[in-house]
Amino acid sequence: MGRRSTTRRIGIADVALLAGVSHATVSRVMNGNFTVDATIAERVRAAAAELNYQPNPVGRSLALGKTDTIGIVVPDLSNPTFQAILRGLSMAAAQDGYRVLIADSSEVSSEEAILAGEARRRCDGLVLCAPRMSDAELEELAPSLHPMVLINRSTESAQAPSLMVDYGQGIQELADHLVSLGHTRLAFLAGPARSASNGMRLHGLETFSAAHPDIEVQILEGGSSFEAGHEAADKVMATGATAVLAFNDLVAMGLLSGLHERGVRVPEDISVTGFDDIPFARYTTPPLTTAAVPITELGQQAWHSMRALIQQADAPPTPSTFQPQLEVRGSTGPAKG
Amino acid sequence: MGRRSTTRRIGIADVALLAGVSHATVSRVMNGNFTVDATIAERVRAAAAELNYQPNPVGRSLALGKTDTIGIVVPDLSNPTFQAILRGLSMAAAQDGYRVLIADSSEVSSEEAILAGEARRRCDGLVLCAPRMSDAELEELAPSLHPMVLINRSTESAQAPSLMVDYGQGIQELADHLVSLGHTRLAFLAGPARSASNGMRLHGLETFSAAHPDIEVQILEGGSSFEAGHEAADKVMATGATAVLAFNDLVAMGLLSGLHERGVRVPEDISVTGFDDIPFARYTTPPLTTAAVPITELGQQAWHSMRALIQQADAPPTPSTFQPQLEVRGSTGPAKG
DNA sequence: ACGGACTGAGAAAACGCTTTCTCATAATTC
């Protein structure tokens, strides 16, 4: 049996009693069903107002089979990219009266599947950001998670729309930009090894290399955090590269900081590029050349796709791709010598 | 009647049928009730595993009267401060198996009350960040929101613990720091007029002025965003002040940017301080002198207070105050001349 | 004035679970 709280909350029964009608009638009035006599409806409304009655959402959810809530799984809430997705999603969903429930997997990919399932069961749909999850696991999980929209991942089996950022295209634009400045020795400070978006960047660089056999592109192991960039400074210098493509803005900022500590001038000695164009990228020293990703928009789009999925279960999942936009600032310059 | 979905989800009844027991027994097994014969329990577990049964959280919530979810109301998800609180809260709550539901009021204070009520009804408790809400409204709302923990607000009526940052103390430390550098003409670029935390800063400055009658402190209207700081550059220069206390790091960064565009050197011409020590404050040019607020910790503490409130309804609400820590970096220097 | 179509509201079932109540059956005691 349910909880026995000290002071029971006001329920539909209380309103019914006060208005002298059945609770079914109260429900009808509260839901704007017009088959109720105007006089009675008014009496019910008065009673509800007097008791300050607000329907219990849990009871409502059980009866209606929906929660008006969607879940989002993110690998790391401290990452500005996911913060922005969350913001765009939350704002757009709120417009339509939906709320969002957070599940932070803390980069622990083994948790992602459990968290995703948990969140999905509590919500009407799920937005999944799981860059580390294996393709196999995603494929297996997808059907049970529907309706779901995927961020920067895709799956064949499920009806899940994918919202992808074209990292491959973006990294090529950055590399082309560096080449146009006269650089011939580039280094890519990579992201987490199993990250899907890192794979897309690597793939883009392969395409780039194929088109520019004369340009050297070294791949360095890295990470996705400020610290990863900061610690990589020595390694980057050791490559002899005159320009570095960092995995993202965070890494680039860490690298900028590390290089600065070692007296290396940017862009005079080394050019550095980021990726994402997070809000602070334009205020680093020097301002960061980067590939701008319309990430808040992506969050909004995630909601719109989700809404379509929820409203018409038969809507075709429309995948969309977001093109990064080259943003040239001060951290890149002509090659030395 | 509930929804008539195309493919019904697996329910407790399906497991009961397969295991050849009543659904009550299935429930017992799922909840680790040991009054079930080991043989039967095993059969139930096997059936549950075979069907991949997962209890419906909504049904569970209704029966148990709890949702294992807490809500948080924030005025603006794009503000790093609230992002950090959210992160600290979410991580700490997750440790104890709780999830967090977001309600972003988008700085619309008239929405705060409704959103708060909505969120509270869906959750077991509420963390409220509502800097713009009037004291009167907060006082009136508080009882209906319990259990609730307040961030940077306090209330007398309710049993709501308050987690406060001592902005008054922090701003005084910053001002003292500037005075020690020889500044005698200060300006405070204020935050939103109705913001509680802005009031605390103003109050701190009054205390400061009383102790330093020889120091001039001008108050300028401002805001809480990067843009507000950026636009205030001219106004700041017009005051003739040699040092500016910005409302927070965001404003300070905007100001830094605006001053830079006008060729004003920091700290040589003007010293600038921020507040909060957001992650990027140390990477501005010059690095920002600020008052560090342990904001993620505050988020964690918010959960711990909430947990105490939920677990023992009679626990005394323990308010805590977080002391900002002066963080001297490059944006402040000796007074000119 | 009588039967059929309408109105509108209450009774009851349903949503999916937990838990108390109840009562067989088995295990113990004298």
Next chain:
DNA sequence: GAATTATGAGAAAGCGTTTTCTCAGTCCGT
């Protein structure tokens, strides 16, 4: 061997809604 106590599982109530089902009471046309 009969009476008592454990043991354990099913029946049913309850959580707070929505919605179908049902059936009084009205209205209308003939």
